[in-house]
Amino acid sequence: MQQAQTLYEKLWSSHVVREEADGTALIYIDRHLVHEVTSPQAFEGLKLAGRTPWRTGSIVATADHNTPTDHWDEGIKDPVSRQQVETLDANIRAVGALAYFPFKDERQGIVHVIGPENGATLPGMTVVCGDSHTSTHGAFGCLAHGIGTSEVEHVLATQCLLQKRSKTLLISVDGTLAPGVSAKDVALAIIGHIGTAGGTGYAIEFGGSAIRGLSMEGRMTLCNMAIEAGARAGMVAVDEVTINYLKGRPYAPDGAAWDQAVAYWRTLHSDPGARFDKGVNIDAATIRPQVTWGTSPEMVTDLDGAVPDPAAVSDPVKREGMSRALAYMGLAAGTPIKRIAVDRVFIGSCTNSRIEDLRVAAEVARGRHKADSVKQVLVVPGSGLVKRQAEAEGLDKVFVAAGFEWREPGCSMCLAMNADRLEPGERCASTSNRNFEGRQGAGGRTHLVSPALAAAAAIAGHFADVGELN
């Protein structure tokens, strides 16, 4: 009998082209996602070396990081951003691609949103992108991770990547999530538990009944943040939820090919008895809505909690890090989270900009209005298709009636490469994935939360329980 394998081992071994004695392997890449920020130097390198792309049919490209989220009729005003987007345009038009969704295309959007929604991310694939949040695609039972620009060039030129096998970590979340607790809260709670380096060197598989109970969108949110736990790749086994999500998507197979694919995809789970290098068990019922208070995603606590006190920590490096974070965030130890007031709210990013996220936020906003003290509430759909769907459901009207701004798709204030950003000292409730110093604008202060909590903060003017809003 064949030895019981983990999902990671199945994905890995089905992509090894060759392996050196020291374990360095050449891994075949099925899907290459490309965006404007990390690809120009790779295309240039390729050209300088007189090389041509190996298989352009593996490429799915879009412009997302630099694109504005309003006044599309005026184009991209920032000349440096525009040059980058135009460079992508020129590169993709020169070499070709399976799919290209340029700026203003109706299917344009955040690279990690458009891959899955177009069925370009499929179970069993290796998926790479010059972007750390490529881990998102692991939600489909594929091996997906971010790469650097030299590796983008390597994949363009060879369709392969040099890799070493990761160790495996199984994070099991079992039981039932409390009402109002979302995949984002699960992700933050896991990071709070294992730390931002807890997954370094591992490929994480998320399992357990609470994970099985998540929608594909929830699973994407969770895998998206695997990188915030230090792991290059996060993944969830294929099940009926995965298969139902993919059926009928533009680049998913159909007819006989669909049946053949599904038969294979159903094998993409860890076998009973498969051995992982490490395991972490979390009881779903213990997870509360989460809010970060510091400048690293592991600096997180419950909505009902308070800002912790560095003085209570014995490790000097950690204590110093906490003190620095509190100074940057302008917070005093002991402050209840619910007493922290926000200046702006951002609902979007590859973590939480899909239709389900927007539905949750709209439910909270429905019939309510943002607090006067909140300067701006940005709602940025993850893609043109998400935007269209939301508008078909009337969510845009709910947001606008609540005083929120309904924008065009893109990365937006997740990393503030376009005009959407925080001013120095401003505090933001954000559904994105990184609360690093300056991430949403120099001097800006980011608190990571779920879409429900972001909308609740917009209404209350401070962090609040959805149930406590009037």
Added chain:
Amino acid sequence: MRAFTQLDGLVAPLDRANVDTDAIIPKQFLKSIQRSGFGPNLFDEWRYLDQGAPGKDNAGRPLNPDFVLNQPRYAGAQILLTRDNFGCGSSREHAPWALDDYGFRALVGSSFADIFFNNCFKNGVLPICLPAEVIDRLFAACLATEGYRLSIDLAAQQVCEPDGTAHAFEVDPFRKECLLNGWDDIGLTLRHADEIRAFEAARKAAHPYYFR
């Protein structure tokens, strides 16, 4: 790629954990379509008191006197001493490009984030992991000694303190070989083009739906 064999260099201590790639090179500089020129904006938000922007002349900008790289004793440092999880966050290769452009050839820390670690090797910058106790000791020595240097020998996989104390470090044999010789990964991989082609053909036959 530039080869890395041995280095005897001045050490600059950056005593922080979880230094992310946004801090190493802030996002506004990612709009460049070049690979070089990022050095003046390395650690931009910590290094300067005003806000940096692409194309802005950095020469006249007010420096933050408290930031370690601005202290004259660390001018010309080639080795950066760091703490845990250095290079976490975004996969931007602009981070090692900026470190390299500034003049750092090696990084010594207790742990590095995966993607960043990998990106360093692709750019001839050597990241070295040493146990936390050793890192503590190096920080203490570096802060106490003006002109503190370390010497690194990649072939021997050793970091030597000025008094001769040597610390062995691990490095992946394949990466080591590439770095010692300055080999370009793509050229190496393309030597196996036939194998890649054969693998691709077999995969296409077994799973045609991945190749539309």
